[in-house]
Amino acid sequence: MYTTLRKPIITIVSVLLLNGCAAVADSMSKMAGIGVVTEEVSTFDNAKIVNMSPAFLYAEGSWGNNVKLGARWSSKSPDYVALVLSYSSDVSSSRSSYLNLSGLDINIDGKISSYKTGRLTNHEGGDYNNVTRTIYTKSENAVVVPYSILEQMMQAKDCRLRIHTSKGYEDAQFSIERIPGGQGTAILSMREFVANINSKTGKL
Numbered sequence: 488m489y490t491t492l493r494k495p496i497i498t499i500v501s502v503l504l505l506n507g508c509a510a511v512a513d514s515m516s517k518m519a520g521i522g523v524v525t526e527e528v529s530t531f532d533n534a535k536i537v538n539m540s541p542a543f544l545y546a547e548g549s550w551g552n553n554v555k556l557g558a559r560w561s562s563k564s565p566d567y568v569a570l571v572l573s574y575s576s577d578v579s580s581s582r583s584s585y586l587n588l589s590g591l592d593i594n595i596d597g598k599i600s601s602y603k604t605g606r607l608t609n610h611e612g613g614d615y616n617n618v619t620r621t622i623y624t625k626s627e628n629a630v631v632v633p634y635s636i637l638e639q640m641m642q643a644k645d646c647r648l649r650i651h652t653s654k655g656y657e658d659a660q661f662s663i664e665r666i667p668g669g670q671g672t673a674i675l676s677m678r679e680f681v682a683n684i685n686s687k688t689g690k691l
Contacts, residue, residue: 513671513675520540521540521541521542521543521555522539522540522541522542522543522671522673522675522676523539523540523676524537524538524539524676524679524680524683525537525538525539525540526538526683529561529563532563534561534562534563535561535562535687536559536560536561536562537558537559537560537680537683537684537687538557538558538559539557539558539559539571539676539677539679539680540557540676541555541556541557541571541572541573541627541673542555542556542557542671542672542673542675542676542677543555543666543670543671543672543673544556544648544659544660544661544672544673545659545660545663545665545666545672546657546658546659546660547660547663550666550667551666551670552650552657552659553574553576553586553657554572554573554574554586554588554650554652554657554659555572555573555574555575555673556570556571556572556573556648556659556661556673556677557570557571557573557673558570558571558637558677558680559571559629560634560680560684562687565634565684565688566633566634566635567631567632567633567634568631568632568633568634568637568684569629569630569631570591570602570629570630570631570632570637571627571628571629572588572591572604572627572628572629572630572650573625573626573627574586574588574625574626574627574652575623575624575625575626576623576624583653583654584624585608585610585624585626586608586626586652586653586654587607587608587626587628587652587653588604588608588626588627588628588650588651588652589603589604589608589628589651589652589653590602590603590604590630590650590651591630591632591648591649591650591651592648592649592651593632593636593640593646593647593648594645594646594647594648594649595636595639595640595643595646596643596644596645596646597645600632600636602630602631602632603630604628604629604630605629605630605631606628607628608626608627608628609626609627609628610624610625610626611624611625611626611627612624612625634684637677637681638681640661640677641674641677641678641681643661643662644662645660645662646660646661646662647659647660647661647662648660648661661673661674662674
């Protein structure tokens with residue numbers, strides 16, 4: 488009887504520990520500004536704007552992608568959404584300090600569509616950090632896709648991304664919700680992003 492009871496207890500404890508790790512990881516990400524959904528009103532044309540700061544992507548067999556995914560939507564162009572590609576590094580790492588981001592292929596349950604960035608990649612560099620002795624850098628660009636494509640991405644059983652960069656391409660499995668260890672991926676914040684937009688357009 489002891490053995491019979493022990494298995495369910497171990498399972499429950501394991502689930503609680505995993506949920507606890509996930510909750511801590513999500514809280515830390517929000518504190519770091521990763522995958523945060525915000526709203527603003529344009530001071531130029533009073534458009535309602537919804538932003539999602541870039542969040543982690545993941546491909547099986549890796550520890551997370553180098554490029555993060557964010558999003559931006561405006562009520563002035565409600566049928567389209569900008570998917571933001573963001574790469575961060577530092578000048579002391581073995582990775583490239585900057586990366587040009589040129590396009591995104593989206594595979595939704597086997598149906599592939601391709602999008603190019605509409606401008607040059609924005610490169611930013613921070614001040615020198617005396618503690619870590621590094622200069623942190625960021626490369627960012629975006630592709631504009633129909634909002635219906637984002638909705639299909641969210642509903643897909645298997646959505647995969649191929650991000651084109653100046654160093655080749657990077658694949659990610661958008662449908663996977665968590666990196667091993669509990670870290671949440673972009674799809675979790677994107678759900679909040681889409682729900683926020685749909686509440687404004689009456690799609691709920």
